[in-house]
Amino acid sequence: MSAYDEVYEEDAVLDLSGESLGEEGVASSSPFFVSKKAAAVLKHEILSRYVVPFASKVGTYAPDGRVVYLDSYAGPGRYEDGTAGSPALILEAAARVAGFRQLDCYFVERGRKSYRSLSQLVAEAQGQGLTAQALQGRAEKHLGSVLERAAGSPLFAFLDPFGLGLGFDALTQDIFGSRAQQGLTGRHATEVLLNFNANAVRRIGGLLTSTKQNPRKPATLNAMDAACGGGWWRQEFLDSADNQEAVERITNGFVDRVSQEIGSGAWTIEVRNRAHHQVAYNLVLFTRHNDGMWLFGEAASLAQVEWRRAQLAPAENGMLWNPVDAFDDEEASRARGWVHTIRENIMELLETKDDFLVDNHQEQLMAGVAGEAREMHIRAAVKELYKEGKTRCNGVGRVRMLRVTRP
Ligand SMILES: C[S@@+](CC[C@H](N)C(=O)[O-])C[C@H]1O[C@@H](n2cnc3c(N)ncnc32)[C@H](O)[C@@H]1O
Numbered sequence: 001m002s003a004y005d006e007v008y009e010e011d012a013v014l015d016l017s018g019e020s021l022g023e024e025g026v027a028s029s030s031p032f033f034v035s036k037k038a039a040a041v042l043k044h045e046i047l048s049r050y051v052v053p054f055a056s057k058v059g060t061y062a063p064d065g066r067v068v069y070l071d072s073y074a075g076p077g078r079y080e081d082g083t084a085g086s087p088a089l090i091l092e093a094a095a096r097v098a099g100f101r102q103l104d105c106y107f108v109e110r111g112r113k114s115y116r117s118l119s120q121l122v123a124e125a126q127g128q129g130l131t132a133q134a135l136q137g138r139a140e141k142h143l144g145s146v147l148e149r150a151a152g153s154p155l156f157a158f159l160d161p162f163g164l165g166l167g168f169d170a171l172t173q174d175i176f177g178s179r180a181q182q183g184l185t186g187r188h189a190t191e192v193l194l195n196f197n198a199n200a201v202r203r204i205g206g207l208l209t210s211t212k213q214n215p216r217k218p219a220t221l222n223a224m225d226a227a228c229g230g231g232w233w234r235q236e237f238l239d240s241a242d243n244q245e246a247v248e249r250i251t252n253g254f255v256d257r258v259s260q261e262i263g264s265g266a267w268t269i270e271v272r273n274r275a276h277h278q279v280a281y282n283l284v285l286f287t288r289h290n291d292g293m294w295l296f297g298e299a300a301s302l303a304q305v306e307w308r309r310a311q312l313a314p315a316e317n318g319m320l321w322n323p324v325d326a327f328d329d330e331e332a333s334r335a336r337g338w339v340h341t342i343r344e345n346i347m348e349l350l351e352t353k354d355d356f357l358v359d360n361h362q363e364q365l366m367a368g369v370a371g372e373a374r375e376m377h378i379r380a381a382v383k384e385l386y387k388e389g390k391t392r393c394n395g396v397g398r399v400r401m402l403r404v405t406r407p
Contacts, residue, residue: 033114034080039273039280041310043160045303046269046283046296047193048089051156052097053295058154058189059101066102068150069094070157072139073165074107076117086158087118091125091132098130104153105132108142139166147178154189155179163200168229168258176262176286191287196254196268198247198279200224205237205246229257244278251282264288267296269371274311293362294375294400301374305331335380338373342366342381346404347390355405358382375399 036044055067069090077087084092087107094103107122109115119134126132135142139159143166147155157175159165166175171192179190204224207217214220225231233250240246251268259266267285272278285296308331312324345365349356358365358378365378382402383395392405 033076033085036079036083037273038307038310039271042269042271042303042307043195043283044084044086044089045306046299047086047158048093049299049302050193050285050296051090051103052093053299054156054191054292055093055097055101055103055154057291057295058289059097061189062153064102064153065100066104066153068146068153068155069103069105070108070146070150070155071106072108072143072157072159073161074109074114074118074134075160076109076114077107077121078117086160087121090158091121091130094125094130094132095128102131104149105130106135106142106146106149107132108135108137108139108146110136110138112136140170143170143174147174150179151182155191157192159192159194161195161197163197164223164227165194165197167226168254169226172229172258172261176264188289191285191289191292193283193285196251196282196284198251198281200227201233201237201247201250202243205233205243205250208234208237228254229261232257247279247282251284255284258286262286262288265290265293267293267300267371269300290359290362294359297362297366297371298374300371304372334372335377338369338377339380339384341368342373342378343385346381346385350391350404350406355403357400358402358404359400378402 051069055069059065059067071086071090074087075085077085079085087105090103090105094105097103105122105125107118109118115134115136119136122132122134135146139161155175159171171194175192176190204220207214207220210217221234224233228250233253236249236253237246240249255266255268258264264286265288267287269283270279271281271283273280285292287293287296309327312327342365345367349361349364363370366373369377376399379395379399379402382391382393382404385391386394389407392407393402395402
């Protein structure tokens with residue numbers, strides 16, 4: 001068993017409240033694949049809302065319209081209650097785009113039981129004419145062959161392990177590095193969405209100060225080094241005031257290092273089961289394309305709405321107000337707050353520039369509301385400022401193409 005497996009196994013225990021582990025490294029009585037938790041609502045909404053625009057966009061560079069999708073930690077495909085897991089969602093997306101894109105899907109799963117369900121789902125998809133394959137075994141084992149099959153086509157990889165996933169080098173060199181020379185279908189059409197696990201950071205970081213005897217400690221710490229691209233994270237953990245700060249610092253450090261190494265932009269979205277819970281994991285997108293940054297921002301914002309909706313308690317008899325009715329009002333009030341923040345961001349930009357193109361300033365415009373607000377809120381902010389005579393841009397037209405000018 002490698003250091004990676006050990007950490008994975010440990011983390012599975014952690015995720016699953018210390019129950020005994022079955023063949024998946026997941027407790028046999030685990031609720032994980034029985035029904036979907038709110039964290040997975042956000043993850044799946046983001047994934048399924050992003051993959052279609054990604055495939056539509058980058059597929060224009062592929063001569064045959066073929067786009068490769070890799071899910072290296074696929075799970076069984078569906079939860080036991082029938083709800084779609086990431087493979088079922090992506091196969092549904094593949095069916096939706098089949099008229100103009102061939103989404104060539106590879107699903108890798110190590111666990112035997114999950115693989116059995118997965119391969120059944122994939123066989124059904126093949127029966128409908130979709131191109132999909134279920135591969136049994138470890139993510140690392142299948143990476144090379146999937147990359148070979150993706151040569152000459154755009155690639156989107158979803159890496160969603162329970163604990164530590166592919167190492168830093170596999171991510172930066174094998175996935176991104178190997179495709180850097182492949183022109184339009186390589187460098188600019190390679191994206192990765194990964195789950196950077198906060199439980200792993202908290203648990204493995206805790207080993208640094210733990211005085212308990214643990215024979216696996218050195219291997220576990222080394223595995224974290226390999227995942228993070230060096231031991232830099234250790235000092236970050238030790239310098240943090242608490243676990244929350246440690247997760248933030250180490251996630252940001254990882255994202256910055258990967259982005260720098262591969263020359264990409266990145267989005268980081270915190271995922272929790274409940275608003276007041278600690279972060280379960282961060283979903284991180286690495287993209288080298290401005291379109292990717294914008295499309296993902298839209299997907300994340302819309303996904304957050306569904307995540308908030310999933311938090312609603314069902315109305316009960318005798319309740320004086322229905323939480324579902326209040327939901328729209330709360331959303332509207334949130335949106336007013338975002339528009340207000342974006343207005344201030346615009347005014348700040350106009351202090352130093354006579355005019356600017358929205359497309360080139362996503363980060364500054366969305367400061368403070370990134371992952372929450374979307375393009376429609378930028379338009380609303382521009383329109384308000386126009387009405388007040390604070391810009392000559394009337395907010396009409398494609399949002400990203402708006403040129404915001406001083407009056
Ligand atoms: C978080 S679950 C995946 C959930 C799935 N992506 C979804 O959203 O529906 C992680 C899965 O990865 C599998 N797994 C763990 N280590 C693996 C490895 N080294 N290679 C491939 N699969 C692995 C586990 O058996 C588990 O089914």
